[in-house]
Amino acid sequence: MSALPKQIFHRLQDDKEIEITINKFKNVTDYGGQRILDILLICSQRFKEERFESCLQLAQCVLDIVWEMLNTGDWKEVPVIWRKVYTYGAIYKAAAYYAMGKLEQCIHASDYGLLMGAPILDNILNDIISAAAARIHPCKQTTSIDDALANAGDHHRNDDIDPQRQITQLSCPSLDYFRKHYFCTKEPVILTDVIDHWPALGARRWSIQRLKDIAGHRTVPIEIGTRYTDDSWTQKLMPLSKFIDEFITMESNQESGYLAQHQLFEQIPELRTDICVPDYCCIIDDNNDDVDATVLTNAWFGPQGTISPLHHDPYHNLFAQVMGRKYIRLYPEHESENVYPYPTKLLSNTSQVDVEFPNFENYPNFANAEYLECIIEPGQLLYIPPRCWHYVRSLDISFSVSFWW
Amino acid sequence: MTLIYGFGYNLHGQVDNVLDTCNTHMSYNQPLLMAKIDKDHRIVSMTAGWSESVIITRDTKTDRTSTHAWGKSCHDQIPRNDILAASGSWDKLMLLSTKKQLLLCSNLEDIANTLKAIENPSEQTYRGISCGDLHQLAITTDEQVGQVDKSNSSWCFSLLPTLQTTRVNLVSCGKEHALILSITGEVFSFGRGSRGQLGHDTLDNEGNPRVIEALQGLQFKLVTCGGWHSFAISSSGDAYSWGWNQSYQLGIDSNLEANEVGSCIATPTLIEIENENVQAISGGSKHSACITESGKVYTWGWGKYGQLGHNCYDSVKVPQLVTALSEKLASTVTCGFWHTIVSVSE
Numbered sequence: 152m153s154a155l156p157k158q159i160f161h162r163l164q165d166d167k168e169i170e171i172t173i174n175k176f177k178n179v180t181d182y183g184g185q186r187i188l189d190i191l192l193i194c195s196q197r198f199k200e201e202r203f204e205s206c207l208q209l210a211q212c213v214l215d216i217v218w219e220m221l222n223t224g225d226w227k228e229v230p231v232i233w234r235k236v237y238t239y240g241a242i243y244k245a246a247a248y249y250a251m252g253k254l255e256q257c258i259h260a261s262d263y264g265l266l267m268g269a270p271i272l273d274n275i276l277n278d279i280i281s282a283a284a285a286r287i288h289p290c291k292q293t294t295s296i297d298d299a300l301a302n303a304g305d306h307h308r309n310d311d312i313d314p315q316r317q318i319t320q321l322s323c324p325s326l327d328y329f330r331k332h333y334f335c336t337k338e339p340v341i342l343t344d345v346i347d348h349w350p351a352l353g354a355r356r357w358s359i360q361r362l363k364d365i366a367g368h369r370t371v372p373i374e375i376g377t378r379y380t381d382d383s384w385t386q387k388l389m390p391l392s393k394f395i396d397e398f399i400t401m402e403s404n405q406e407s408g409y410l411a412q413h414q415l416f417e418q419i420p421e422l423r424t425d426i427c428v429p430d431y432c433c434i435i436d437d438n439n440d441d442v443d444a445t446v447l448t449n450a451w452f453g454p455q456g457t458i459s460p461l462h463h464d465p466y467h468n469l470f471a472q473v474m475g476r477k478y479i480r481l482y483p484e485h486e487s488e489n490v491y492p493y494p495t496k497l498l499s500n501t502s503q504v505d506v507e508f509p510n511f512e513n514y515p516n517f518a519n520a521e522y523l524e525c526i527i528e529p530g531q532l533l534y535i536p537p538r539c540w541h542y543v544r545s546l547d548i549s550f551s552v553s554f555w556w
Numbered sequence: 557m558t559l560i561y562g563f564g565y566n567l568h569g570q571v572d573n574v575l576d577t578c579n580t581h582m583s584y585n586q587p588l589l590m591a592k593i594d595k596d597h598r599i600v601s602m603t604a605g606w607s608e609s610v611i612i613t614r615d616t617k618t619d620r621t622s623t624h625a626w627g628k629s630c631h632d633q634i635p636r637n638d639i640l641a642a643s644g645s646w647d648k649l650m651l652l653s654t655k656k657q658l659l660l661c662s663n664l665e666d667i668a669n670t671l672k673a674i675e676n677p678s679e680q681t682y683r684g685i686s687c688g689d690l691h692q693l694a695i696t697t698d699e700q701v702g703q704v705d706k707s708n709s710s711w712c713f714s715l716l717p718t719l720q721t722t723r724v725n726l727v728s729c730g731k732e733h734a735l736i737l738s739i740t741g742e743v744f745s746f747g748r749g750s751r752g753q754l755g756h757d758t759l760d761n762e763g764n765p766r767v768i769e770a771l772q773g774l775q776f777k778l779v780t781c782g783g784w785h786s787f788a789i790s791s792s793g794d795a796y797s798w799g800w801n802q803s804y805q806l807g808i809d810s811n812l813e814a815n816e817v818g819s820c821i822a823t824p825t826l827i828e829i830e831n832e833n834v835q836a837i838s839g840g841s842k843h844s845a846c847i848t849e850s851g852k853v854y855t856w857g858w859g860k861y862g863q864l865g866h867n868c869y870d871s872v873k874v875p876q877l878v879t880a881l882s883e884k885l886a887s888t889v890t891c892g893f894w895h896t897i898v899s900v901s902e
Contacts (some may be wrong), residue, residue, distance in 0.1 A: 183647025185665045186607050186629070189577055208582060212567065215860070216606065219783070219841055219893070220646075223689050223731045224748070306850060385819075 155249050155280050159275060163246050164199040172239065172272065179232050182220075185212055187236060194243050198250075202292045207247040213240035214263075221267060231269055238268030238276065245279050254283040255368055259390070262370035265418050266388070277420060280369075289364060318481070318525040318533070329534075330434050334467070337536035339481050341525060342431075342469075345532050351425035351473050352530055357550060358474075359395060362452075365421050367392035374409045378460045380493075380501060399454045399548055412553075415450035424449075429469050429532065431556045447555040452549055461490060461502035461542040466555035468535040472527045475547030479533060480506055480524045482540035489520035490540055506542040527551075557595050557902050560611060561587035561881065562626075564840075564863030564895030568607035570627035571895055577628070585862030585869060587880050587898070591624055599899055601661055602758055604892030605644035608664065611897070614752055621654060633667040643687040645729070646893075650704070656681035658694055660704060660711050674704055675712045688729025688781070691747060693736070699723040718764040720746070728780030730799075730839075735788070736765050741775030743768045743788050751784040752822030753799035759822060770824045771796065782839020782891070788824065793833025796824040803842040804873040805857035814822060828856055829875045840891035845898070846875065851885035853878040853898055861894040 154160065162168055173188055180188070189431075194209035221229055241264025248257035261276045261283075268303040270276075321345040324332075333340045351357045371391050376384035391410075398408030416423040432446045446465070462481065470479075483489055490502040491514045504514045511518055526546065527533050535541050562571040563584045571588055574580040590609070593599065597613040600621065604610070604632040608627030614620070623639050625631050634642070634651070641652040649661040649671075661671040684695035692704040694713060702715040703722040719736065722744075726737040733747030733754055743755040744765035752759055755768040771788060778789040785799030785806055802819045807827045827834070832848035843864060845858035854875035855864040862869055865878045884900040891897075 180665065181663070183664055190567065193578055212582070214567075221733070222784070223646075334670075 155246060155279070159246070159278055159282065162272065162275065163242065165527040165556075166199075167197045171466065174488040175271075176232060176239070179230075179236060182233075184233075184236070187216060191236070191239060191243075192209075194240070197343075197524065198243055198247060201250070203247040203250050206243055207251075210240045210244035211347070213237075214244065215266075216369045218267070230494075234267065234269035235271050236317060238264045238271050240264075241268060242272065242276060242279070245276065245283075249279060249283055254287045257283045258287070258368045259370050262418065263388070266370070266374045267269050279436065283320070284368065287368060289367070312524055312526060316522060318479075318523045326430060326434060327429055333534055333536075334431075334434050337484070337539065339523060339536060339539060341527065342534065344531065345429060345431075346356050346427070346471055347530055349426050349473075355425050357425065359399065359548070362422075363392050363395055366415075366419050367395070369538050371410055371415065371418075371420055372413055373398070375406055377407045378458055380460050380498065380503075407454070409451070409453035411451050411453070411457070411459070412449045414448065415452075416448050426471075426473075426552055428554060429471070431469060432467075432554050435556075445556070449553045449555070451551040451553065453545060454551070455545055457549070459541070459543040461504060461506050461540050462500050463538045463540045464535075464555065465537055467537055470527070470533040470535055471552045471554070472529050472531050472533075473550045473552060474529060475545060475549035476529075477527050477549055477551065478524070478544045478546055479527055480522055480542045481535065482520055482522045484536075484540070486520040486522075486540065487531065489516040502540065502542075507544070509546050558593040558597070558599065558887075559589060559884070559900050559902055560591040560593065560624075560897060561900065562590045562609060562895060562897045563587050563865040564892065565606075565861035566895065568629070569631070570604065570607055570609045570892060573626045573631060575628045575631060583862040583869075583894075585859075585865065586867050587865050587878065590626065590897070593899075597622075599888055601639075601641040602888055602890040602897060602899070603641075603642045603644045604890055604895060604897055605649070605664070606646055606893040608644060608649075609892060609895070609897055610634070610642040610644060610649075611899075612642060627669065629664045634661075634671070641685055643685050643729075645687045646731075648687050648689075648692065650685045650687035650694075652682055652685050652694075656683065656697060658682055658685065658704065658713065660687075660692065662706075662711070672711065675710050680713065684721050684724075684727060686727045686729045686734070688734060689731045691732075691734045691736055692730045693727040693729055695724050695727055699725070699739060701727055716765060726779055728779055728781045729738045730786065730840075731783045732785075733786070734765075734780060735779040735781055735786055737776055737779045737788075741777065741791060743771045743776050743779055745786065749822070750820075751800035752820035753781070753784050753786050753788060755798040755822065755824050757823050759820065768824065779836070780838055782844055783841035783893070785835045785839050785844070786824075787839060787844070789834050789837060793835065795827045795829070795834040795837055795846060797827050797844075798822060798824045800842075803858035803871055805839065805842050805844050807844060807856045807875050809874060827875065836887075836889050838891040838896075839890050840896065841893040843894075843896070844889060845889045845891055845896050847886045847889050847898075851887070851900075853881045853886045853889060855896065858894075863891070863894050863896050865896060 178345045193413050197206035245260040261280045264276050273285045320341040370388050373387050428446050504517050565583050567582050569575045587801045600614045601612040608630040611624045638654045639651050640654050643650045651659040658674040661667050665672045681697040682694050683697045686693050702713050711822045713746050725739045726734045736744040746762040746765045775791040776788045777791045780787050808825050834846050837846040845855045856872045856875045859871045886900045888899045
C-alpha cells in the first residue's frame with residue numbers, strides 16, 4: 152500500500168467535495184444517468200473506507216458504461232457531461248490503483264481519463280500522475296539509440312531537392328514582415344533562428360532517452376499502418392516506452408507506428424515547458440470575424456519512413472522540427488484539381504496520388520501540378536498556409552510539433 | 557414448466573432482484589434461476605437493457621398477460637396486466653399494450669412520471685416494437701413500419717417514407733442503427749454505419765432503410781441488433797453476423813476475413829456453430845448468445861461481467877456452449893447490455 156499525497160487523498164474522500172462534484176453531474180439524470188451517479192457515490196464511499204478492490208470494480212463499471220455513451224452517435228454530439236463523469240470514474244480508478252501500490256496501472260488509468268474525458272477537480276489527474284511518477288522506477292535504458300540516431304537515417308540529401316522548387320528560407324523575420332509577405336499572401340516559408348531558444352533544442356535537448364525518462368509510462372495514441380488512407384490503418388493506445396521499444400528502436404518491425412496529431416503537451420505538462428508557441432501564431436486574419444485565439448499544438452513522433460499522405464487542413468500551420476529530418480512537399484490550393492482528392496466527404500481533403508511514386512495513368516494531370524519542396528531540419532520552422540496541400544515523409548527518427556491557428 | 561435463467565451484470569438487481577445497489581452481487585458468471593413460469597403460461601416477450609430485465613407471459617387459458625420485471629428502475633414500476641410486449645434501451649422503455657397501443661417511457665429512472673401513451677390521432681394499432689438508444693421503431697397491424705420520435709413535447713409515430721410499400725414482419729434497434737425484416741424475408745438496415753453494422757460493405761451512414769445486397773436471394777426469418785453489431789437467421793437456419801468485432805461479438809474469427817477494416821466487418825458473414833442450425837440469436841452491447849436447433853445455448857464476445865455464463869470472466873472468440881444449461885432445452889434468449897436471459901423448458 153502507498154499513501155497518496157495528503158491533499159489529493161483528502162479531496163477524494165471528503166464527503167462535502169464528493170457531494171459538490173456529483174451534484175455538478177446532475178444533468179446526466181436527464182439522460183438516464185442517475186444509475187451511474189448512484190454507483191459513483193458508492194465508489195467514493197468504498198475509497199473512503201479503504202476498500203480499494205471494490206472501489207476499483209465500481210469505478211471500472213462507470214468507465215465501461217460511459218464508454219458506451221461516448222461511442223454512441225456522433226462524438227461531437229455526445230454531451231460533454233458524460234466525458235466529465237468518465238474522468239471522475241478514472242480518478243477513483245487511478246487513486247485506488249495508487250493506494251494498492253500499482254503505480255503503472257495508476258498512470259495508465261489516469262491517461263485514459265485525460266484522453267477520453269474532460270478536466271474536472273482542477274485537473275487532479277495530473278497531480279495523481281506526478282505523484283505516481285515520482286515513486287515509479289524509470290523506464291529501462293535504451294542502449295545508445297541516441298548515438299545511433301546521429302548516423303542512421305535515409306541519406307536524402309539537400310542536393311536532391313530541385314533548387315527551383317526549394318522553399319525560401321528566412322532568418323527570424325519581424326512579425327510585420329512575416330504577416331505582409333507570407334501570412335497574408337499564403338506563401339510557404341522556412342523560418343530559421345526562431346525556436347533555437349527552446350529547451351527541447353538546447354538546455355534539455357530532447358532525445359529518445361529523455362522522452363522515455365519524462366513520459367515513458369504515459370499512455371499515448373499510436374497510428375498503426377503506413378498511411379491513414381490504407382484499409383489496415385488503425386489506432387491503438389499504448390505506453391510511450393512500448394511505442395519507442397517496438398516501433399522506433401526496433402528496426403525489424405513490419406508494422407509502422409506513428410504518434411501523430413496528438414495534443415501531447417496538454418496531456419503531459421512536463422513536456423510543454425520544453426517548447427514555446429511561436430509569436431507568429433498571434434497574427435490573425437483581418438477579415439475573419441469569428442477568430443478563435445486558441446493555438447492547437449500537436450506532436451508528431453515516429454521512426455524513419457512515416458508518411459502523411461498529401462492532404463490539406465483549414466488552419467495556418469507552423470511546423471517545428473525538433474528531432475531528425477523530414478521531407479516535405481507542398482502543392483498550392485489552386486492545384487486541387489490536379490492532385491485528385493478522394494470523392495468521399497470524409498477524405499475530401501486527401502489526395503489519392505502516391506506523391507513520390509505517382510501513377511500517371513490514373514492521375515495524368517498530377518504531372519502538371521506545380522509544387523515546392525524542402526528537407527526540414529531540427530531548429531527550423533515551416534509555415535504551411537491554410538488549405539495548402541502537404542505531403543510529409545520522415546527521413547530519420549523524427550519529432551515535430553505543429554501549431555495550428 | 558418454463559424456467560428463466562440469467563447471468564452477467566447485476567449491480568441493479570437485473571438478475572437477482574436484490575435492489576440495494578450497495579449490497580448486491582456485481583455479476584453472476586453462471587446461470588442463476590430467476591423465475592419459474594407454470595405450464596399454462598407462455599412467454600410472449602423478453603427484453604433487457606443495462607439495468608433491467610422484463611418478461612411478459614400469457615395465460616393460455618384466460619389469454620391474460622402478466623409482466624415480470626427485475627432491476628431497481630422497473631421492478632414495481634411498470635403496468636402488470638395489460639402489456640403485450642416490452643422493449644428497453646439505455647434510458648427508454650417502449651411498451652405495446654393488449655389494446656395494441658404504444659406507450660413510451662422516456663426516462664427509465666422515472667417510469668411513474670414519464671410513461672405516456674404515444675399520440676395517436678388516426679387510431680392506429682400496432683403489432684411490433686423495438687427501442688434503441690437513437691431510434692424507436694414500431695410495426696402497425698397492417699404491417700407498415702414507422703419511427704417514434706419526439707416532436708415538441710410529445711412522442712409521435714410516423715411511417716418511414718421510403719418503405720411504405722413494403723410489408724414488414726420484424727424490427728430491431730441497436731445503439732445507433734436498426735434492422736427491418738420484410739414479410740418476404742428481405743433484410744433492410746439504416747442509421748449509423750461507422751462500425752460496419754449496416755452490412756453494406758462500407759462504414760457509411762444510411763438515412764433511409766436500404767436493402768442489404770449481400771443477403772439478397774436468401775429468405776430470412778429473424779433479424780436482431782446487438783449494440784454495434786447485427787444478426788440475421790435465414791429460413792434454413794443459417795446465422796449471419798456483421799458489424800463491430802472489437803470484443804469478438806460477431807462469433808467469427810476476424811483474422812481470416814478479407815473485408816476487415818480495423819475490427820469492423822461490414823459484410824454479413826456466416827457463423828459456424830457445431831454444424832447446427834440456429835433457432836434464436838441475440839446481441840448485447842458487446843456480447844452475443846444463440847440457441848441451436850437442439851436447444852443448446854452458446855455465447856461469445858465480451859465476458860467481463862459474466863455475461864457469457866461460462867463460470868469465468870473471459871471473453872470468447874467463437875461460440876462456446878454454456879455447459880451449465882447443456883442438459884436443458886432452451887427456447888428463447890435475449891441479451892441485455894451486459895447480461896443474458898434464457899428460458900428453458902423442464
